Amino acid sequence: MAESMRGMRLGTQSLESDRGVALSSRQTAEFRCAQGHQFPVVFSSDAELPQTWECAACSSVAIRFENGAEIEVTGLDVEPKRSHFDMVLERRTRDELEELLAEVLAEMRDRRSKGRLTA
Numbered sequence: 001m002a003e004s005m006r007g008m009r010l011g012t013q014s015l016e017s018d019r020g021v022a023l024s025s026r027q028t029a030e031f032r033c034a035q036g037h038q039f040p041v042v043f044s045s046d047a048e049l050p051q052t053w054e055c056a057a058c059s060s061v062a063i064r065f066e067n068g069a070e071i072e073v074t075g076l077d078v079e080p081k082r083s084h085f086d087m088v089l090e091r092r093t094r095d096e097l098e099e100l101l102a103e104v105l106a107e108m109r110d111r112r113s114k115g116r117l118t119a
C-alpha cells in the first residue's frame with residue numbers, strides 16, 4: 001500500500017513539474033522523516049513553507065530540512081504521530097537495556113571481587 005501511494009505521489013509530482021517549467025518562480029524544500037526518508041517538495045516561491053510534510057514512503061511526519069539540519073518545529077501544526085512515538089519508545093527501550101547491562105556488569109564485578117565467579 002505504501003508503494004502504490006508513493007507511485008501516485010511521484011506521478012503527480014512529475015506532472016506538476018512539467019507544467020511548472022513555464023512558471024519560473026518555484027522553490028524546493030527538503031523534508032526528512034523519522035525513518036530517514038528524505039525528499040524534495042516543490043512550492044511556488046510565494047508560498048509559506050510548511051514545517052512538516054507527510055512522508056510519501058511511510059506516511060509519518062517529515063520535518064523540513066534546511067542547510068543540512070532539521071528545522072526546529074514550533075507552533076501548533078506539530079502532530080505527534082506514530083513515528084515520533086516510535087522514536088520515544090525506541091530511546092526508552094535502549095536506555096533500559098543499557099541500564100540492565102550496567103547492572104549485570106556491576107553484579108559480575110561484585111561477584112568476581114568476592115571470588116564466587118569461579119567457585
Ligand SMILES: [Zn+2]
Pocket residue numbers: 033034035036037055056057058059060
Ligand atoms: Zn518516511
